[in-house]
Amino acid sequence: MAPPAQAHRSPSPSQPSGKGEVSDLKSQLRQLAGSRAPGIDDSKRELFKKVISYMTIGIDVSAVFGEMVMCSATSDIVLKKMCYLYVGNYAKVNPDLALLTINFLQRDCKDEDPMIRGLALRSLCSLRVANLVEYLVGPLGLGLKDNNSYVRTVAVIGVLKLYHISAPTCIDADFPPTLKHLMLNDPDPQVVANCLSALQEIWSLEASTSEEASREREALISKPVIYYLLNRIKEFSEWAQCLVLELVAKYVPLDSNEIFDIMNLLEDRLQHANGAVVLSTIKVFLHLTLSMTDVHQQVYERIKAPLLTLVSSGSPEQSYAVLSHLHILVMRAPFIFASDYKHFYCQYNEPSYVKKLKLEMLTAVANESNTYEIVTELCEYAANVDIPIARESIRAVGKIALQQYDVNAIVDRLLQFLEMEKDYVTAEALVLVKDLLRKYPQWSHDCIAVVGSISSQNVQEPKAKAALIWMLGEYSQDMQDAPYILESLTENWEEEPSAEVRLHLLTAVMKCFFKRPPETQKVLGAALAAGLADFHQDVHDRALFYHRLLQYNVSVAERVVNPPKQAVSVFADTQSSEIKDRIFDEFNSLSVVYQKPSYMFTDKDYRGPFEFSDELGNLSIAAESADNVVPAQGVEANDKDLLLSTSEKEEIRGATFNVSGYSAPLYDSSAASVQSELAIISSTSAGSAPSSSLAIDDLLGLGLSAAPAPEPASVPPSLKLNSKAILDPGTFQQKWRQLPISLSQEFSLSPEGVAALTTPQALLWHMQGHSIHCIASGGHSPNFKFFFFAQKAEESSNFLVECIINTSSAKAQVKIKADDQSTSQAFSDVFQSALSKFSV
């Protein structure tokens, strides 16, 4: 990074070159210093202005420090302010000269005018020179007792500044208890607020060394203090209200009455003109009601309108920050915002980062009733001048198609995109059609007809080209020209820059070969040869692998390359819900804007309270980051134990499909591809060699479960379960609330099972092999909690299970709810037998 170069960039024609002007100023100031002529203040003011303007544009005017101090003896308040400003700026680099200013600042601290007293005190504390702290204590003590609230306000922050310069001096002077007294008794709300912020910072920094300080810090979020602050909240300035609300968000009320009292008291804050206050209030509401599901929903309903108003009023910058928060709420509870989808329509003039957020929200809130309108709106954007947004909106249409059950109209739209003759539209649409086909193979005929008419010459983007090639391979039996298109693509092997495309080409040629051997044999040879000669390692390896596989046994090769596929039900989410939860915990913070939890973007140096203790000033933040340290460090350990909810599970499932349908990998994640490669290898060994690795074993098991008969022995004949059962979390929750408990039992776990239950995932995979799917899990050793579901094979009758496993006592408590009560005993037997086989 270049050193500051603004001085040279300034457009001002009267740009001083430096030295000459400074020495000129110096002599002029010297002349004025002693003079008492009338009107002297005005000439001083002109000179001071000049000095300050040089300072502002980055010229070093520290040379005139002495003269400035000499001139500072004046009653003119503007001169004083300029002088304070100058002194504050240069004292740190000139500690010796700073001593000169102490005298006049101390004198000003006793001035008659409260404004001057305050200003002088503020400047005195802003000198930040360690060896001058002894001069601070006296004026600060007086300032805290001053009868003017302005001076007290300044003095309180002064105490904090003193603490940062020299913590022992501040503690020894007994300032914190004084502040506490002021906080609880001062009539001026700004003094109270400043005390609160100063104390929060001081005590959280002291807490690690002093028992008392940590007790005091705890006391800040105790009932009396919180209630005292809440009762006065309307007196506070808007910023102080934010501070108090941040504190309240940390308070844990005793019972629900307290929660409702606080929420009733704060409800009108949702209508405050300041967005920061509104968001802080929302944070309090969300945190208070986290454990009360029903009320939490009501809170969402209540905060919806204020948030939407905040988005539509205010400047674009404010809108964006609010929108980021709205985004996180929409992602958590899309159904609540489903009727407000029109608010997420993009306006022509909005910056693209706003449009992007809105597109994501539109995608999330799409449901049966509004899909048609949302997709229509998204199609408008596809013709947008802004190409990245046009692309995003096509992707959004695809995502909605993948979410919904009724996709007829959407598929038509997507196929229309293919005919729009815009290369980027075609490219995006191709990728989507591929994903759609993986989920809804029944549409292959409609799609293939359109895709077949697209000339591969017109598709240049690697992702789109790969998608097209995948479809050529997958549906080669339906596309007349498939082998010949593949042939021409293979001929241009050398010109193809993307390794991804070449990988897909290899696989597609293989697939095509198994379906139409006579036409493809020649191409296959050419492709394998080209692949073997490829300089890209992955391409080379895959070609070699196919080559050897074919040599080994053609039918095994076919089983590997072209296994019977099952439609993908859910694609993996890009951001795990665990991260979303974590961001949610940090609501109303920068995390939300960045869409990353703070441990992912905050520099380690600034997370801990000590790293910045001598640098930084504010209090609430320090307190907060002190709290953040623990989760941040615990992340590694917690990651595996945290609530593992649906999307994570879907990721596991998605990875499975990668095994069976790996020819069109969706994942860039190297881990997933490694796993799938491993699985391929173990499946080529036909499962004869028992794998040592648990992960491989599980993946293999899953891979096999896609085969027609999923381990029939494990399912008693009395009850057949649907191995492809699907239930979304919303429905699960709804059913769980509605249905009565039909069975409640306790099972014992085998010791091996207990040993294998190091992470919840192991059990999930195992149970999935028995057609019992997990919807959410969590807990730490020794206690784990799982929610499972299963469906009957023939009819859509659901079983819901809550299973609490205690590994130390090797017991599992199981609660079963069922649509059809009569079969719950049978299901219970299935469940028990599945559980007992865990890790056996």
Add this chain to the structure above:
Amino acid sequence: MLQCIFLLADNGAVILEKQLTGHRVDRSICDWFWDHVISQGDSFKSMPVIASPTHYIFQIVRAGITFLACTQVEMPPLMGIEFLCRVADILSDYLGELNEDLIKDNFVIVYELLDEMIDNGFPLTTEPNILREMIAPPNIVSKMLSVVTGNSSNVSDILPGATASCVPWRPTDVKYANNEVYVDLVEEMDAIINSTKQFSLLHARFRDGVLVKCEIYGEVQVNCLLSGLPDLTLSFANPSILHDVRFHPCVRFRPWESHQILSFVPPDGQFKLMSYRVKKLKSTPIYVKPQLTSDAGTCRISVMVGIRNDPGKTIDSIILQFQLPPCILSADLTSNHGTVNVLSNKICTWSIGRIPKDKAPSLSGTMVLETGLETLRVFPTFQVEFRIMGVALSGLQIDKLDLQNVPNRLYKGFRAVTRAGEYEVRS
């Protein structure tokens, strides 16, 4: 908590720097920021919150001036942004407008203001009335005087009394000879108008307005010139249409909760009493019917504008603006009313003004497409501006404004105006 505030000129040069905590933020952050902005194309495209390698940066742009704030710790993002907006508002309030020269001429005042507005990185006083009592704004009279006499003082001799006041937004001892209070309803109509798609053989797209979304965002602005400590109540004839409301801190919550009455002790002078939203309006005052037909490399465009629902008052300042798609090489556009301008960046502006009684304004012309392009595939969005004085299109009506302790001479005035906000017609 903010650590530093910078004001940057439109060429990236630092106009002003205010360090807020002991941690000194180096100016080089501004260079990083400016490079970042340039790499994004223009500053409107870069996000209001940016992570630089060393700091987190909040930025807002007002009148070409970039307000930049840096921090290294987690904090509520809206606090940073709201505060910067407040700084910008107050500066432009003090200086009359915002530009680089004005800030440079008055940077002492700017420093003074920042000093009172934020201490140690935490926002303090942002109420304009209190600030005004602490730091007198530079007015034209004093500027004239200072030119004539060479003597100036922008500091009021009054001490900051209001900081201790129980009504912090109102200065003490306000006196007026004539007591006046004006209430304005200022509404903005946000609308998106689409059409049902009809593809003809010639790839023509006929569009008649289908209202996709129509909402009103409104503000009640009050200009209060009353002596002493007036206590006002304002009520609406039809408060039930308001979907969501936000209030100035002076508004008491209970009367609104129970009776939808605004009860407040107002700040002195001009302020925004409340803002509101009215959802799901069913009609718009004017229609815009664009029609684009393209064939064999040329595109015919015709746009008709007229009154759909007469609001009863004159609709004026009608302006239609749209960006020609990039694939258009040249455009020849004429209108039967008003003036048409096509700028070099392909932004076309059609200023209509008022709609004449005898004819419907229309714009027509031909556009030449890029070679190789037969038909137009990207369609422009028309952004419409208009203004209607004397009407609040949401239908909101003020019932009455009452004042406790009515002074001798009191004048109450009510006005309303509706403007187009984000009013778009897609072709």
